Structure formats: structure tokens, C-alpha cells
Amino acid sequence: MVGDRFYIIDAGHGVGHQIRKARLGNWEDFAAGPLDALQGVFLTHLHSDHTVDLANILIAGIASNGLGKVAQPVQVWGPGPRGELPTxxxxxxxxxxxxPENPTPGTADMIQQFGQHLRHRHQRPGLRHPDADPYQPVHRVTTCRCRPA
Incomplete structure (x- = not known):
């Protein structure tokens, strides 16, 4: 927490439940919160145990839970593509x-897939398109590939 805003560090399984358990954000109206107070998401790395609920937060949060009502888009910080597969x-x-054209996708690639999924779902009859832009600003965090000397 920083003031009345909160940040997510990694979005593994259950992060939404933990936000609710901690009673972060707006609790007066289910549609208005708790994601109305989410300021940013930081991903330490892109293993599924650190990212599996990010889609739930961003996609479901746009339609309800307050993310579609934030004044500025929630920013996501995470690693870019590694460029090569590990040994x-x-x-x-x-x-x-x-x-093969992108064997180690980064955070921006993952967010782009969420946006494509959201557009596809809302092209079906009977589904309302959310007012918010599904793309979140994504910042690539450069990591050091340090090796012992």
C-alpha cells in the first residue's frame, strides 16, 4: 500500500482472493472495487506460478471489480522476451x-494476448464490450543475465 493505492507483486493463483481478503480498494459497491485502487502490477518473472491470475485481474476487472473505472490505466511492469530458449x-x-518466431515471449506479448481474447469474447452476441481499453501500459524490465566468474 502507498496511501490509498496498492500494487501487486506477482499475480499467481489466488491473488484476487488475497486482494479481497485484505479488503483493499472500494468495498461499498462490488462493481466499483476493489481494483479501483490498483496502481500497478510488477512481475518478477514469467513462470505460471507468478502470472496465472493476471488475466483474471485485467480481464474480469475491466467489466467489474472497479478496474474499468480507474482514472488512468493500471501499469504492468515485467520482463521482456529472453530471445533464446534455455539449454x-x-x-x-x-x-x-x-x-519458433517468438520462443520466449515477454510481458507485453502476454498482455497483447489478453487483449485479443477480450476482443474475441466481446464480438459474440449478447456480450457487452467494456468501456476500458484492454491494453495496459506495459514496461519492460531489463534483467541482468549474470554468470559467475
């Missing part, structure tokens, strides 16, 4: 590469 661990052969 194979264990016996060969290596599993096939899912996306």
Missing part, C-alpha cells in the same frame, strides 16, 4: 518449440 535439461530430444 535443454535432461535427456534429448528437446520438445518441439511452440512459437
Amino acid at each position: 535443454l535439461f535432461g535427456p534429448a530430444p528437446a520438445p518441439p518449440v511452440t512459437s
Whole structure:
């Protein structure tokens, strides 16, 4: 917490439940909060145990829970693409590469996929398109690939 705003450090399974348990944000109106007080999200790395609920926060939060009512978009900070796959661990052969053109996507790629999913869902009949822009400002955090000397 910083003043009346809060930040999420990693968005693993259950982060939404923890926000509610801590009673962060607006609790007078379910549609108005608690994400109305979310200032930013920081991802330390892109393993699923640190990112699996980010889509829930950003996508569900736009339609309800207050994220669609914030004055400025919530900013997301996280690593960019690594550019190369890690060295194979264990016996060969290596599993096939899912996306050879982008084998190690970064945070911005992940957020872009959320936006595509949101647009696709809201093109179906009977679903209301949210007023908020599904793309959140994403900042690439450069990491050091330090190796022992």
C-alpha cells in the first residue's frame, strides 16, 4: 500500500482472493472495487506460478471489480522476451518449440494476448464490450543475465 493505492507483486493463483481478503480498494459497491485502487502490477518473472491470475485481474476487472473505472490505466511492469530458449535439461530430444518466431515471449506479448481474447469474447452476441481499453501500459524490465566468474 502507498496511501490509498496498492500494487501487486506477482499475480499467481489466488491473488484476487488475497486482494479481497485484505479488503483493499472500494468495498461499498462490488462493481466499483476493489481494483479501483490498483496502481500497478510488477512481475518478477514469467513462470505460471507468478502470472496465472493476471488475466483474471485485467480481464474480469475491466467489466467489474472497479478496474474499468480507474482514472488512468493500471501499469504492468515485467520482463521482456529472453530471445533464446534455455539449454535443454535432461535427456534429448528437446520438445518441439511452440512459437519458433517468438520462443520466449515477454510481458507485453502476454498482455497483447489478453487483449485479443477480450476482443474475441466481446464480438459474440449478447456480450457487452467494456468501456476500458484492454491494453495496459506495459514496461519492460531489463534483467541482468549474470554468470559467475
